[in-house]
Amino acid sequence: SAAFRSSEHQHIRYNPLQDEWVLVSAHRMKRPWQGQVEPLLLKTVPRHDPLNPLCPGATRANGEVNPHYEGTFLFDNDFPALQPDAPNPGPSDHPLFRAEAARGVCKVMCFHPWSDVTLPLMSVPEIRAVIDSWASVTEELGAQYPWVQIFENKGAMMGCSNPHPHCQVWASSFLPDVVQREERSQQSYHSQHGEPLLIEYSRQELLRKERLVLTSEHWLVLVPFWAVWPFQTLLLPRRHVRRLPELTPAERDDLASIMKKLLTKYDNLFETSFPYSMGWHGAPTGSEAGANWDHWQLHAHYYPPLLRSATVRKFMVGYEMLAQAQRDLTPEQAAERLRALPEVHYCLGQK
Amino acid sequence: SAAFRSSEHQHIRYNPLQDEWVLVSAHRMKRPWQGQVEPLLLKTVPRHDPLNPLCPGATRANGEVNPHYEGTFLFDNDFPALQPDAPNPGPSDHPLFRAEAARGVCKVMCFHPWSDVTLPLMSVPEIRAVIDSWASVTEELGAQYPWVQIFENKGAMMGCSNPHPHCQVWASSFLPDVVQREERSQQSYHSQHGEPLLIEYSRQELLRKERLVLTSEHWLVLVPFWAVWPFQTLLLPRRHVRRLPELTPAERDDLASIMKKLLTKYDNLFETSFPYSMGWHGAPTGSEAGANWDHWQLHAHYYPPLLRSATVRKFMVGYEMLAQAQRDLTPEQAAERLRALPEVHYCLGQK
């Protein structure tokens, strides 16, 4: 039989961080697409809209008026999924009906006073200010809660309901599901191999090179071997860092610069404001923050839905929901395409 | 502090079948929605389109001509994610880079010769014919493969690229990820409690009643205690049945009838052809079919994306992808709404 080639022969790959498998069927990119096409958002966003509750000076749903902020701006989500004081559901009466208490807070963080910019169009110092705000909110909420989830839903396709550049921060009294998986995997790898899973993984990817997208003095961006979304990436510090607040000023500047490069490549891929969900994972916080979290390595996941163009996305539906994630191009092919893209934004380059 | 009420107080619930947690924040339905609205598909589908490769008599991508079928019609997917003869990726050189062979087949099953019907608009005998075809394809592909995944992606929102009523069947040489989780959970519940997890679960739901949507002589439909999608349901036989081919003629007729009722309620909820992904899970097949699978109970999952109306869906994005699934109404509220809906399709009732 033929020699195995990952770009031609379907196979399954294991995600050791989240203990999951993905089916890689790269030959599937050859099929024609007759399904749903997303609306192309051509309407321009005004720089300032006094009716947009995320803008400086605007009035929010609860009647509060935003300050005329000039950098980032953090406030309580007016419709929080987590509130600080929910009562406890009480003991379960049956092992198949288990409910537990959930407490927390949900915040919104505006990245910039203007509605018509996105991270890749912001300057490196402006992005650096976002990183500093991420570090402070982690510190602030992490004093009380074991988990502080920073995430950005970018683009209407990712359920984002407001074009103003912003992210969310949900802190919780429990370790969320995905985090529990990462905790178990990193813990068990560390106890077996004596070093953090993601440190060894980064070392290997730097040697193998084929999945690297960007490297800098302090950071690397790669398409993980087990990526599920077509152009999914993993952003990691080179040094062993447990949480965002530990980053040095030099590491933060360098992070701002590599984020700008990555997000510019993303926008350039299909010449569109590239939608994604992204978020940070670091060691748990709260009262257990002082425990030994040596097995944890800080990282950010980027999950962008687009597959073929600005309007054709990957649907994670039937087989993926009922059986197993499936991808249509190899992680190596995705990395190669991202690597080849310019680091100057298509909206800014000369024609 | 206040007494706990699940419809007002956020909490987390455990899914013992798939070993996952969901955050339930029912108060969140109160927030206004300003995000993406899906296109309403008002265009009518022609009953027969000679250019649609799923229609009787049409020519498919590979040049084959479909027969003038009158019931269901099963054929090989022209762009399969799984093929029977892929070579093996060979041994892994590192524990963080594990790939394994994947072999299988992908088939498409048309439910009906007409393009302008859907399951809820088909007659009970026509749905019964689909069930018989599901049973035969499970038997046929299950002779060779350990897993036969039957699934239907309905509606453009669920990535379905052809309006003709159909489902897919992907058989694989491996147990997919979600199935491995269900296997582990059911196995361990059975060894601890001496009976199948889903048998005890059904018994409890029949007693508790608040999550039941439909019951019949041989089947029940409920919104599981741990449902993630707003109107997710679980369809189960009352008898202990391991796989589709074991269903008796009476159970198949009754299944056709309860499916018609469920899918009619779904369409009636927002007066639209309700999108969803659904699929069947039964005991593994293939060479291990003869092993002891007493812990398995056959069931179907329905995962519909709509939340508020025919055009506003639930987005499983940032927090959900990075941390934990989150839902905006309780499973009990969803069950109550579904129960209250008529069993006559809104397109067929008198005005």
Ligand SMILES: O=P(O)(O)O[C@H]1O[C@H](CO)[C@@H](O)[C@H](O)[C@H]1O
């Ligand atoms: O095979 P189809 O219907 O063309 O494709 C659809 O279902 C598949 C199986 O769930 C998914 O992998 C695809 O992303 C989706 O578009």
Ligand SMILES: O=P(O)(O)O[C@H]1O[C@H](CO)[C@@H](O)[C@H](O)[C@H]1O
């Ligand atoms: O909070 P938002 O932006 O209104 O809502 C969006 O992000 C949330 C967190 O990922 C999701 O639960 C919602 O489904 C989505 O629409």
